[in-house]
Amino acid sequence: MRRPFLYPWARRQQAAALHGGPPDFLEYDRGSPTNRLRPPFFHGRGAGWAASLRGVPLILAIESSCDETAVALVRGEAGCAATVLASVVASQIELHRQFGGVVPELASRNHSLHLHALVEQALQQAAVRVGDIDAFAATTGPGLASSLLIGSTAAKALACATRRPFLGINHLEGHLLSPFVGDTQVVAHVALIVSGGHTLLLDVAGAGRYHKLGGTRDDAAGEAFDKVGKMLGMPYPGGPEIEIRARDGNPAAYAFPRSMLHDAHLDFSFSGLKTAVLYTLQREAGKVSVADVAASFQQAVSEILVAKTLAAAQRCGRRTVALSGGVSLNQALREAFAQACGRAGLELVLAAPSLCTDNAAMIGFAALLRHLAGESSPLDGDIHPHLPLL
Ligand code: KG4
Ligand code: ZN
Numbered sequence: 001m002r003r004p005f006l007y008p009w010a011r012r013q014q015a016a017a018l019h020g021g022p023p024d025f026l027e028y029d030r031g032s033p034t035n036r037l038r039p040p041f042f043h044g045r046g047a048g049w050a051a052s053l054r055g056v057p058l059i060l061a062i063e064s065s066c067d068e069t070a071v072a073l074v075r076g077e078a079g080c081a082a083t084v085l086a087s088v089v090a091s092q093i094e095l096h097r098q099f100g101g102v103v104p105e106l107a108s109r110n111h112s113l114h115l116h117a118l119v120e121q122a123l124q125q126a127a128v129r130v131g132d133i134d135a136f137a138a139t140t141g142p143g144l145a146s147s148l149l150i151g152s153t154a155a156k157a158l159a160c161a162t163r164r165p166f167l168g169i170n171h172l173e174g175h176l177l178s179p180f181v182g183d184t185q186v187v188a189h190v191a192l193i194v195s196g197g198h199t200l201l202l203d204v205a206g207a208g209r210y211h212k213l214g215g216t217r218d219d220a221a222g223e224a225f226d227k228v229g230k231m232l233g234m235p236y237p238g239g240p241e242i243e244i245r246a247r248d249g250n251p252a253a254y255a256f257p258r259s260m261l262h263d264a265h266l267d268f269s270f271s272g273l274k275t276a277v278l279y280t281l282q283r284e285a286g287k288v289s290v291a292d293v294a295a296s297f298q299q300a301v302s303e304i305l306v307a308k309t310l311a312a313a314q315r316c317g318r319r320t321v322a323l324s325g326g327v328s329l330n331q332a333l334r335e336a337f338a339q340a341c342g343r344a345g346l347e348l349v350l351a352a353p354s355l356c357t358d359n360a361a362m363i364g365f366a367a368l369l370r371h372l373a374g375e376s377s378p379l380d381g382d383i384h385p386h387l388p389l390l
Helices: 008-018 047-052 093-097 104-126 145-162 171-180 221-231 238-246 271-283 290-316 331-344 361-372
Strands: 058-063 068-076 082-091 135-141 166-170 189-194 199-206 209-215 320-324 347-350
Touching: 058 104, 058 145, 058 361, 068 104, 068 361, 082 104, 082 361, 093 104, 104 145, 135 145, 135 171, 135 361, 145 166, 166 171, 166 361, 171 189, 171 199, 171 320, 171 347, 171 361, 189 290, 199 290, 209 290, 221 238, 221 271, 221 290, 238 290, 238 331, 271 290, 290 320, 290 331, 320 331, 331 347
Parallel strands: 058 135, 135 166, 189 320, 320 347
Antiparallel strands: 058 068, 068 082, 189 199, 199 209
């Protein structure tokens, strides 16, 4: 029999389980510019505990909208805590890096290559069997069509084979709810989603009750980080690289523009900022400090995001602000939000670092809330590369 493929942390955990020791969990290295194979965000407590919770809905979720293949198992009841039993992510960043961005054909091929092993690994970590699962979920949009198809087809096949419901989940709802994973009660708040493809400001009355307040008129915040990273000669994705270089730079070295900062609307624009960085690099060719440019760019993005989000909270009368998406991993941004919310007397809810970039735990949590509300999706429903949140 072929030995099943296991990622390094899974091998360590399997070995620990065999020898009776506690599982060896790696900390997600936030400082790593690569965010390569990420260890799981795991709250498993062994087979006995899993068995004692039979009857509490259990969801298996798959995320494959872009360049991360992810599987998670999430369990919870209405009005109670939700638990992530397993969450595994295989990132393809190294693969796409040589091309300076995501190559859709390569992404989908690698999703299909790794998905089966990741499902096995997640089931093993959570100490549950396919037959224990109450519903199967997958991201059905927005994202790359060929990538979305891999995860959603797999989840539908599992749902079909086990005669359980299928839930198609909006990737943005996954990010939006990620700061609240763990509690099936989502408090009213203003949410900022900042990822590679989206910058979205929403008023959230509760799970499933969203009102758009603003969005980007050009580049997403993460896209701006990635493009400026490229200008600075950094590998893809530029976001984590800029954060690292900015630590040694002066955030006041360059007065980059804060577009639309004082406009009454709650939209964003990052193309002017990006162009200002380009002109600076052209003007100071050869003598520019990469650290200063990185720090000044990061400072400008942070100021814009903080100011618009706090204005939104004030306008909507919300006392809680939640931050999610890959860019929310940025420590300088997290600190800027913490300080501003502290000054304004607002509660800040941040997604856990392992839930900021793409993962299936957030998809499983969104699916759990919909499952608890009695929802399901048709098996003949399609994927939607441009699926809006509302
Ligand atoms: O949420 P995500 O994994 O994927 C999308 O749904 O788009 O976000 C990826 C984005 C990339 O643009 C990446 O550069 C950015 O998140 N990112 C960061 C950091 N880590 C990831 N941006 C700034 N600072 C970081 N530390
Ligand atoms: Zn995402």
